[in-house]
Amino acid sequence: MSDESKATVRQYARNAYEQLGLPRLIIIAFLLSLFTLAVIMRMDLSILIKDSITRIGMNGILVLAMLPTLACGVGLNFGLPVGVIAGLVGAVTSMNWGLKGFAGFFAAMAIAIPLAVIAGYLYAMLLERVQGQEMMVGTYVGFSVVSGMCMFWLLAPYRNPAMIFALGGKGLRTTITLDRTFGKVLNDFLGFSIFDVYIPTGLLVFMGVFYVLIALFFKSKAGLAMRTVGSNPMYARSSGINVQRMRTLGVTLSTVLAAIGILVYSQSYGFVQLYTAPLTAAFPAVASVLIGGASLRKATIGHALIGTILFHTLLTIALPVTQTVLQGADISEIARMIMSNGMIIYALTRAERR
Amino acid sequence: MSEQSTAQVETPARGLGAGISSILRNWSVPIFFLAISIAGIAAARLDINYLINEVVGRFGRNAFLVISLIIPVMAGLGLNFGIVIGAMAGQTALVIVTHYRVEGLAGFMLATVISVPIAMLLGWLVGKTLNQAKGREMVTSMIMGFFANGIYQLVFLVLLGTLIPMKDPVLILRSGIGLRNTIDLIGLSYSLDRAMDWLWNGFVFTSIGATRLGPWRFPLCTLFIIAILCALTTFITRTKLGQEMRAVGQDMHIAQVAGINVDRTRIIAIMMSTVLAAWGQLIFLQNIGTFNTYSSHEQVGMFSVAAILVGGATTRRATIWNAIVGTLLFHTLFVVSPLAGQRLFGVSQVGEYFRSFLAYGVIAVALALHAWQGRASKSK
Amino acid sequence: MGNGNVLELKDITKSFFGTTVLKDVSLSMSPGEIHALVGENGAGKSTLMNILFGMQVIFDTGGFEGQVAVGGQAVTIDSPRKAMELGIGMVHQEFMLIPGFTVSENIKLNREPTVSNVASRLFGPKLETLNEPLMQSDSKAALGKLAVSIDEMALVGGMPVGHMQFVEIAREIDKKNVRLLVFDEPTAVLTESEASLLLAAMKRLSSEGIAILFITHRLDEVMEVADNITILRDGEVVSVMPRSEAKLDRIAQLMVGRKIERPVLPPRKSEPSDKDIVLKIENLKVDMPGERVRGLNLTVRRGEILGIGGLAGHGKVGIANGVIGMYPASGRVAKDGVQIPLNDPKHALLSGMAFVSEDRRGVGLLLDESIEMNIILTAMQVQGKFLKPGALPNLRLEDRAAVREHALTVIRDLDIRCTGPAQLVRRLSGGNQQKVCLGRAFTMEPEVLWVSEPTRGIDVGAKQLVLDLLVKFNREHGMTIVMTSSELGELRKICDRIAIVYRGQIAGVLPPDASDVDFGLMMAGKSATLEEVS
Known part of the structure; x- marks a missing residue:
């Protein structure tokens, strides 16, 4: 190899490093080593891949919900549970009516979306007043909405016996199966197997449609205005853009995506999880988009997609692989905690250029 | 400056009317929660002796942790959700002391000593990180708590028994790797609370008129230590260091221009808070008597922050009285709400959910109100 | 240089990146003298002050030439701290006061007198207790020198601006051995009556032997208090005169005056008129x-x-x-x-109408976006240009081809030096960034x-x-x-x-x-x- 081509290679490597950044390199290396381990331990790769694909499809829209708030400058939407709760109310109400299959799923969406618009709008109004502290306030608004809703689940007038606590007969169950309603409607739609890997076509297509729609949105007049507000509010103001309206739109859009996201998640999971389960809903989504390469100032569709793939593949295969290797000790939960929170700290402490 | 802003300048309260209104303004939050507490007590028809006994015990258990939040607020770092990291340092010391079977007050004292270097190191790391995230300290400290929890579990669940050699059938799981989920602290239980019982056993029996009061039991020595901590915190504010912290807390730029080492001062504040939190967690655990290895520390940050906010503190102003009043009120609510939920809705769980709703909600409202006011005063 | 002057600046020359901003500037001040330094914005006053106070920016840009002497001794001032030790104080234009502190806490900020105690003997001087009575009496004394009645226990936040100014001055004169005070546009934020109080206080200070360097635009104030006047223009001293010889219109002319070569501009069809x-x-x-x-x-x-x-x-x-x-x-x-x-x-x-802001990086540009985006965004948002047709006006998509074509035209017409319309604006030089700002405005037609x-x-x-x-x-x-x-x-x-x-x-x-x-x-x-x- 000539010196010159060595230099180009080095340059290329440096560019790749700068593009990816240290955290992503670590995660990719970790992921590769897990796969290598899986191969060495002669594990069934097709199951790992199938599970990973399903997990990606399940979480894709929840991660996508991070983009609008990042784009409009509000930051990481730790208040994602606000939208998740709207989605859950939709799911539970649709189930209460006993709707099945796609009818149930779309009825849940039809109820969830208007609720999410209202909740998101109110949440946006609040965030508008606490500019600079959005992330902290968002976190605790999310927490308090979730714990407030715990009382709602307990006292709300849902009567469908399949959903009520078996004993005592008051309040919704903590996990409700979707077997007889809209469980896996998307996953099973046009699903097929290839090399023993099951492809949940409907799930992936549904997720894909939302990614394309959001990508188009960011190329539209309103989407560009939103991005402008995020990268320089003063420039936006001097371009006649209503900064506050754009932030409100961003937060509301994020909340609506969260509501749809949790419905997709629940139908794939097969259960609706109520009470304290949505408390931590925001963290995997936040971590994913950051792992994908987003920063507090810049986030693209690509970041969301790559982040979802990396983070959720990792989570899916970490558990079985480490369990096989370490014989029982489960470090996947620990790895999730360290990695996702480490990623968030990395993003929070990176100096912002101005 | 516009006429508007000069017109709104607060004049020092003079006269009784102004005095009362300023008390109402400064203490409106605690007064509000006092009202809720009283309503809850009435609704639950609670035995007052039970309540007092319970609240006094909980006060002794928690107050130290709550007071450990004051110094970072003074230094402008906001509410230090990172005290969970201090709590982990305290628990690490506790594991060591338990392993070597040092018991009683001596064991407790040894644990406090061991926890100091650990907490100082961790506090230094937290402080360093927070200096990289100026303006986002609270959210960063909260996430650091979660992150540290991951590391803590990695160390005690995976590395202990593998990389870190330790054989102790009492502490280690049967597989030989990792700590047990609960550790009994029989040797240390009440070691501090009852250390001064030779003076007075702490029991109160009395009666006022026809109402019998008691029996309550005071954790005498712990209360004494808390009093010392209050005095120390007050002392710090009167020193050169305290003055520098206050200056940094009010305006980093001006402090820097005046020649104060801003970053160093902030790190010292966080280190102090972390060490105090470690001690606070030790006090908490010796009172409880058992120790959930992987969860005892998790809620420490949130509950302490909620308590001091209930006491009327803000992210920029917190006093010892906020901490004391807040701890008492918050734990009164804590005791009352499940019972009130049972009485009112027939489901005690409602009360339990209400309790966590309260804790989260208080923090959300306090943070939102403060950010709101901060913006309003800036835009003037 | 042993002539008893408080300050002697000799042949100070300073350039930033090849542009000379100060050229052979000399200035001397005797004890108790009030010396006015006047000049337009950009005449070099603030650079001169940065040199006097040893600001980091001077050394980061290659230092300066010339000598500085304080009290007859040649000195090297390499940090603001050094300036303070030499007895030079600065009254800032923006107040360096902490609103939540009392007047005396502000005056004594980071110079608090302390008393040692048990803890400080164990853990070091940082834990010494503040000597609050001494802080208060010192502050009172400093305020007394200015002959103003301000309660040293009051909080600074919410005080009238004039009072803050005095607190700021009190802090400087409370410093030990202060012999030279620099006032940077002190009256700019004051009302007329506050300003006259301030001028009186300046005279008092000078009568106590403190020299004052008075930087201002207000020529009537110069005429009122200054003993000597130095006029700076384009980095050079154009004149030094005692007040007795000074006339208002003469100063004004010296401040502004320079040969203007007005180029012959292209004619118009009809001249604008009222x-x-x-x-x-x-x-x-x-x-x-x-x-x-x-x-x-x-x-x-x-x-x-x-x-x-x-x-x-x-x-x-x-x-x-x-x-x-x-x-x-x-x-x-x-x-x-x-x-x-x-x-x-x-x-x-x-x-x-269109607007090119004075704050180029803050308002005028999206630094991390492309040149083309910077140029077209305002026109797109306001006038709906560069959008493909669509039913919903706000969801119409960007017309990439039209954007690119227009951006190339602007880059050519305004001669923006760049690698292409997709280059990030952050990477451009200041002049080219300014052209992008103009391009943004011209696109609005x-x-x-x-x-x-x-x-x-x-x-x-x-x-x-x-x-x-x-x-x-x-x-x-x-x-x-x-x-x-x-x-x-x-x-x-x-x-x-x-x-x-x-x-x-x-x-x-x-x-x-x-x-x-x-x-x-x-x-x-x-x-x-x-x-x-x-």
């Missing part, structure tokens, strides 16, 4: 911090280049920002007789263009290019231009008329070839023989 007014501004008030506009009236003729000049802080920059809607404004602005709603940038832009400080912070060659562009668009497209600038020279080069702003109002409108004295006096608030331009 018969054809495009914009009429009445009683405009703008609440822009530091640049307040207080009830200003101005008319703009169609097709002219109107210059707005004046000293910093008098509100010239606030006018454009208020009319466009960047800062809260009130009053009446009518274009072609139709009133434009204020505080609404969208309407202002829709009515045929405005009838009236507001340009603020178009040449600030760009190199000399680029300055001329930017001015040429403005003239070109004015002549070729009949675009009316209102240009705000701190550089009177460039206003006189290309403007048809120049309005001078003083204290938030128009002091007068002058032709570009009016005398230096007229400009100087008008900027200093002394209206001389005003000839209204015909």
Whole structure:
């Protein structure tokens, strides 16, 4: 190899490093080593891949919900549970009516979306007043909405016996199966197997449609205005853009995506999880988009997609692989905690250029 | 400056009317929660002796942790959700002391000593990180708590028994790797609370008129230590260091221009808070008597922050009285709400959910109100 | 140099990146002297102060030439701390006071007297207790020297500005061995009565032997208190005179005066006149911090280049920002007789105006976006240009081809030096960034263009290019231009008329070839023989 081509290679490597950044390199290396381990331990790769694909499809829209708030400058939407709760109310109400299959799923969406618009709008109004502290306030608004809703689940007038606590007969169950309603409607739609890997076509297509729609949105007049507000509010103001309206739109859009996201998640999971389960809903989504390469100032569709793939593949295969290797000790939960929170700290402490 | 802003300048309260209104303004939050507490007590028809006994015990258990939040607020770092990291340092010391079977007050004292270097190191790391995230300290400290929890579990669940050699059938799981989920602290239980019982056993029996009061039991020595901590915190504010912290807390730029080492001062504040939190967690655990290895520390940050906010503190102003009043009120609510939920809705769980709703909600409202006011005063 | 002078600056020369900002500047002050340093913005006053206080920026840019002596001793001042130790104090223009601290806590900030105690003996001096009685008595004494009655226990937050100024001064004179105080535009934020109190206090201090270097624009104040006056222009000392020999109009002329070579500008078909007014501004008030506009009236003729000049802080920059809607404004602005709603940038832009901000990086650009995005975004958002057809107006997609084509045209027309329209604006030089800002405004095809400080912070060659562009668009497209600038020279080069702003109002409108004295006096608030331009 000539010196010159060595230099180009080095340059290329440096560019790749700068593009990816240290955290992503670590995660990719970790992921590769897990796969290598899986191969060495002669594990069934097709199951790992199938599970990973399903997990990606399940979480894709929840991660996508991070983009609008990042784009409009509000930051990481730790208040994602606000939208998740709207989605859950939709799911539970649709189930209460006993709707099945796609009818149930779309009825849940039809109820969830208007609720999410209202909740998101109110949440946006609040965030508008606490500019600079959005992330902290968002976190605790999310927490308090979730714990407030715990009382709602307990006292709300849902009567469908399949959903009520078996004993005592008051309040919704903590996990409700979707077997007889809209469980896996998307996953099973046009699903097929290839090399023993099951492809949940409907799930992936549904997720894909939302990614394309959001990508188009960011190329539209309103989407560009939103991005402008995020990268320089003063420039936006001097371009006649209503900064506050754009932030409100961003937060509301994020909340609506969260509501749809949790419905997709629940139908794939097969259960609706109520009470304290949505408390931590925001963290995997936040971590994913950051792992994908987003920063507090810049986030693209690509970041969301790559982040979802990396983070959720990792989570899916970490558990079985480490369990096989370490014989029982489960470090996947620990790895999730360290990695996702480490990623968030990395993003929070990176100096912002101005 | 516009006429508007000069017109709104607060004049020092003079006269009784102004005095009362300023008390109402400064203490409106605690007064509000006092009202809720009283309503809850009435609704639950609670035995007052039970309540007092319970609240006094909980006060002794928690107050130290709550007071450990004051110094970072003074230094402008906001509410230090990172005290969970201090709590982990305290628990690490506790594991060591338990392993070597040092018991009683001596064991407790040894644990406090061991926890100091650990907490100082961790506090230094937290402080360093927070200096990289100026303006986002609270959210960063909260996430650091979660992150540290991951590391803590990695160390005690995976590395202990593998990389870190330790054989102790009492502490280690049967597989030989990792700590047990609960550790009994029989040797240390009440070691501090009852250390001064030779003076007075702490029991109160009395009666006022026809109402019998008691029996309550005071954790005498712990209360004494808390009093010392209050005095120390007050002392710090009167020193050169305290003055520098206050200056940094009010305006980093001006402090820097005046020649104060801003970053160093902030790190010292966080280190102090972390060490105090470690001690606070030790006090908490010796009172409880058992120790959930992987969860005892998790809620420490949130509950302490909620308590001091209930006491009327803000992210920029917190006093010892906020901490004391807040701890008492918050734990009164804590005791009352499940019972009130049972009485009112027939489901005690409602009360339990209400309790966590309260804790989260208080923090959300306090943070939102403060950010709101901060913006309003800036835009003037 | 052992002549007992408090301060002796000798042949100070300083350049930044090849541009000389100070050239052979000398200045000497004896004890108790009040020495006024006057000059326009950019004359080099702040650089001189940065040298005197050993600011880091001086050493980061290669140091300076010349000697500094304090009290007859040659010294090297390499840090603000060193300056303090030598007894030089500074009264900042922006107050360095902590609002939540009392007056005495502020005066003693980081210089608190302390008492040792048990803890401090164990853990070090940081834990020494504050000596509060001493803090208070020292503060009282310092305030007493200024002959003002301010309660040293009161909180600074919410005090009148004048009082804050005094606290700031008290802090400086409380420092031990202080012998020279620098006052940087101390009266700029004060009311008339507060200002006269301050001048009295300055005289008191000088009678106690403290020398004062008084930096100001207000010539009447100079005449009132200064013993000697140094006039700085373009980094050079043009004159030093005792007050007895000074005259107001002479100072004004020296401050401003320089040879202006007004290039021959291309002719127009018809000259703009008062018969054809495009914009009429009445009683405009703008609440822009530091640049307040207080009830200003101005008319703009169609097709002219109107210059707005004046000293910093008098509100010239606030006018454009208020009319466009960047800062809260009130009053009446009518274009072609139709009133434009204020505080609404969208309407202002829709009515045929465009704005190039003085804050290029803060307002003018999206630094991490491409050149083309920066150029087209405003036109897209306001006028709906560069969008593909679609049913929902807000969801119409960007027309990439049209954007690219237009961006290439602008890059060619304005000669933006770049690797292509997709390059990030952050990577461009200041001059090219400014051209992108102009391109953004020209894309709007405005009838009236507001340009603020178009040449600030760009190199000399680029300055001329930017001015040429403005003239070109004015002549070729009949675009009316209102240009705000701190550089009177460039206003006189290309403007048809120049309005001078003083204290938030128009002091007068002058032709570009009016005398230096007229400009100087008008900027200093002394209206001389005003000839209204015909």
